[in-house]
Amino acid sequence: MMVPLPPEHIPVYPSSEAQNPEEIERNMAKSVSEIGKRLAITEIEEGPFPNPRNTIIGRLEMKKTIGAREFGVAMKRIWKVADDLTISNMGEGLFIFEFGDELECNRVLIKQPWNFSDSLIILAKIEGFEKPNDISLNVVPFWIYIYGLLFNLMLKTMGVAIGNQLGKVLDCEGPPQGVIWVSA
Numbered sequence: 001m002m003v004p005l006p007p008e009h010i011p012v013y014p015s016s017e018a019q020n021p022e023e024i025e026r027n028m029a030k031s032v033s034e035i036g037k038r039l040a041i042t043e044i045e046e047g048p049f050p051n052p053r054n055t056i057i058g059r060l061e062m063k064k065t066i067g068a069r070e071f072g073v074a075m076k077r078i079w080k081v082a083d084d085l086t087i088s089n090m091g092e093g094l095f096i097f098e099f100g101d102e103l104e105c106n107r108v109l110i111k112q113p114w115n116f117s118d119s120l121i122i123l124a125k126i127e128g129f130e131k132p133n134d135i136s137l138n139v140v141p142f143w144i145y146i147y148g149l150l151f152n153l154m155l156k157t158m159g160v161a162i163g164n165q166l167g168k169v170l171d172c173e174g175p176p177q178g179v180i181w182v183s184a
Helices: 021-038 068-079 102-110 156-166
Strands: 055-060 085-091 094-099 114-116 119-125 171-173 181-183
Touching: 055 102, 068 085, 068 094, 068 102, 068 114, 094 102, 102 119, 156 171
Parallel strands: none
Antiparallel strands: 055 094, 055 119, 085 094, 114 119, 171 181
């Protein structure tokens, strides 16, 4: 909790019409600096604070506006979330998803891509020390199935080579020979 300063401790600098703008700015900065020095945190505010391990930020690529409640009910059903799921609307299509369980949070990330009402949802894990608007939401992993390869080319190395033509390969599943799966 922040303790406010009593009025007698707030520095006041005389104003005069003779002061130039630079001097006024210096005095204001000095006042703010002195106030900041005297502020003290006396106790930690009660939560609930989001747990970054259980928190995802997402952007819904949809032109129309949707409420967090409606979106939350639908996504809880789509994601089959057993524990709590809290969704906060950050505006401009950004949503914060707070899961009650870290495993469910990770499962949702691993099983991307997701969509809502035929619109893509771009998700990213929150590390905890960034502003929501600063998190990059411009990459979505997709699983790609490669058809029509010659039998001799059905190798992980070929899957990775083809996947790298589409984007960054995150994973390539399958036996050393035979059907392969590429996540790009």
